[in-house]
Amino acid sequence: MRLPSPLGISGPSLWLPPERQSGAEAVASGLVDAETAGELGYSALPVAALAPPEMAVEAGREALSAAGVDPAAVGLLLHAWIHYQGHDLWSPPHFVADRLGADGAVPLGVQQVCNGGAAAVELAASRLFVEPGLEHALVTTADAFPDPGFDRWSGDYGIGYGDGATALVLHHLPENGGGRPADLVLHAVTTVAAPRLERMHRGDDPFGPAARSLGPKVDIRRTKKAFLRDGGMEAFTEASGASLRTVVRRCLAEAGLSAADKPLRYVVAPRLGRKTVDLAYAPPLSELTGAELLRPGADTGHLGAGDAAASLAELHARRMLGPGEYALVVSAGAGFTWSCLLVSGA
Template sequence: MKTEALFIAGVATYLPPATKVEQAVADGRFDAQDAEDTQLQSVCEATDEAPPEMAVAAARDALERSGHRADDIALLLHACVYFQGLELYPTASYIHREVLGDHSALAFEVKNASNGCMTALDIAARSLAATDDVAALVTTADKVSPPAIDRWNSDIGIVPGDGASAMVLSKRSGFARVLSTSTVSDPTLERLHRGDAPFTPHHDPTLPIDLRLRKLQYLGDVELDEFTRRFRAGLSDCVDRALRDADIRLGDIVRFVVPHFGRIVLQREVLAALDIDLDLTTWSWGRTVGHLGAGDQIAGLGHLVEERAVDVGDLVMLLGVGAGFTWTCAVVRIVELPEWPARSAGSGLGGGGS
């Protein structure tokens, strides 16, 4: 979708302290071969922080950085992958009350696996284009906890990290202009994350979720090459649509914000598919925080801007992918390098933030 007069006005993250991968190996929590294969350096691990609290911390900073008032926000989308701290509870409404106060806004959760923040960005872009609303807030927050999830051994080639991110989209102004968004899906691949697992009345939290087993069950019936072919086709289609709507070429992109996968998975599923160089991506930073559930792309863009790894005029592509499968891309042009205020006193939780 080609976008008109849509900007990213503010982004922020909340990141708890990170555990060195070598320490996790020494502690016997992470297999040495898996550590070598993923080439991760460290992974963020929350302690007492609940996901909604981390989301609130990031959202407050993003809103302050955006220059918007709370009552400018007409839409709040909270994307997440894992348990948010309480069942049968509207997490988005908690974030709404804590960050925006009591003014009316549409707030709801987006559950689209690791493509959550990108799906939310696409939804928000479409909503703002179709209404007189001025601004939208996208938040993410995820935290994995035992025994339900064994962080270091629950997946193949991916290690989840804890943290939150937030982005304010605006029709007025911002540091980056959104030129296009696109979303493509291929539900024939949904079984990769289901395997042979049956549907049950409820999840038993004492039984660890084993994505390794599910994926191996799927790959026992479907060749990895066939999965990879369809995956790359979906991603390439998504990227082509975003480039076409932005009226640019892939070679015009200066930096790519990619999911925080391990090195082998990133190479097979993203870099080889698009024939892009690792040095043009956010890999060097992503490998220090882990896969932030639904929030890699907002966090990655924020890192590029804060570290001045982009310049005014640069084109950046945000690449999202989630189980199911869906792919979402956004092309943005950096129009300003903002001097954001420091984190507000009391806006964070003990231990992290950027």
């Protein structure tokens, strides 16, 4: 999406629980074999005691405080997630808004699987430009992957799942009509999709009447095996490579940059396992941008819907971007959908 003008990102926050399960502990406990743990490359995965919406509240408080925004000034709250939030037939975003004191916000849920956080930023950006009077949008994500319903180390190929939450405030900038200073500047957010790949997370399974009616755990390996058994690897590799190249080129073009522009300092991969990033992301991203490739997540794992926002939080916390220096943050999710967020230092 080409933005009519850049937007500000303030208070980008990553909230992680204090408890960790190291790769060595997981191997010793029989949760994952040593070879797979090595390919994943995670030093540890965070393990939460709080429910995901409670974590989102913690991240939201940090973001609003850091941004200096009164919760009452939030007009839109978007919450994204991929896994169970703690109650059936219930609205997590309304819980987050209530607990934060964002009584004037319209709470909306975004379920675009692992690309949900990036999708929420894109939706919030759209609303800021078309809705008069909307000054602050809060985007939160939160996920937890506990036993017995989810095997965080071995339930998927090439990905380990960590618990945590993110939040950020999206708003107009001072130079674009009454906005406020920002921590990062959002110049473009672009998304492409390949719906023909949806079966990778459905496989041959029949439609069930309720969650986990086919088994006691979420089993992503089962559905991927069925997809790959029918020749899906070639289709996935082709579609993934083409979509990733398209979304990167389009995002840079919409911001008026080329891949050779020196201000693009970093390109940030999703928080997938090391081998997955090496095979599927590193070659095209390095080829297309020439920027330094960042591989975040060794100490977080894949954060469900929160990968992109977590990387924005770390770029800001580590002061990695000066004014006019750019980073391209890449996000991906089942379906399949790929997004890029182009940001700079403020």
